[in-house]
Amino acid sequence: MAKDKIVLAFSGGLDTSVAVPWLKENYNADVITLTIDLGMVDLETIRQRALQVGASKALTVDGRDALVRDFLFPALQAGAIYEDQYPLATALGRPLIARYLVEAAHAEGAYAVAHGCTGKGNDQVRIEVSVAALDPNLKVIGPIRDWGMNRQEEIKYAQARNLPINPGTSRFSTDENLWGRSVEAGELEDPWLEPPEEAYAWTKPLSDTPDDPVYLEIHFDQGIPTGIDGEEMGGIDMVRHLNEISGNHGIGRIDHVENRLVGIKSREIYESPAAVVLHSAHKALEAMTLSKEQARTKARMAQEYGDIVYNGLWFTPHRNDLDAYFRSTQRHVTGDVRVRLHKGTCTVAGRNAPASLYQYELATYDRDDKFDQAAANGFISIYGLPVRTQNQAQPGE
């Protein structure tokens, strides 16, 4: 009889490498690994490693296009930033990983999927709730959560089976995709301690950044960035290019004590150079093209959207409904934003939009002024009416 199959999301690190034999032994199943490139991965090397640690089959998929198109840019249009700090890189990648896991399980006839998340984090929730939304009958296994081994025991377990692991020397736990790098654990668990330089990999310390600023003109088409300095650019290239050039200027370092869904506070360091630049440019263009009411309502909805993403509720009708709203808000968010990158800061230096609500003739104090200043009298008289009335009727309050 053919063996049961489990599809394991496989990064090639110690945890998921040990998970392959562990799942085979504890579930008496064949383990098919699935490695997904969300921007930072050498798929072939990891595929080989999967086979070396005992996978019956090692699948790979390039998820970069889908990540940018279906997750990162919608989140950019929404202005989704968790607790005013975190552009949600890890959180946006998880539902896509879940989607690929479910697709692979169906294609391979697997009865379960497995992931390498711990039992204390948000990621287990994001993946498992997403899998449940896409296929409620699929079983999900979290070996790292279930096996109760610490790092030393994992290494022993691997050595006893002659697994070609390389435990790595980093004292941090990291996760990366195109939208950013997340770093936690080690001495970062002391929130009083300034992160050591080794915690960072994508961004330069200010002492090493160029003395001269660089200016970029980013073009947006209905809230989607489509070009830089007059040159059209696809999403992946755009994000990679901005990560590199902004990281070189030390932009995108974030030190966040955040509220996890599972009820604990944790301190995480993020590097998100492209996301920081794109969010600030996008917001500047919205300031030109959205009415005051549109902008303020959208900011409230953005907070809700950030919570939905962070809390693992991507595949829900609620998120779909909000996306429809955000898409609608972007109809006129087209134009150019000039940003200045210098010494760790991205500053908006200029903005220009064909459908701009900023009108020079209304704003100017020069001769071209078309604002009817005489009408201000009547406006203030009526606007201030309830204030005058109340103060007369209820004096001394």
Ligand code: ARG
């Ligand atoms: N705190 C972030 C989140 O919940 C990142 C989690 C993964 N971080 C890591 N260093 N492995 O989205």
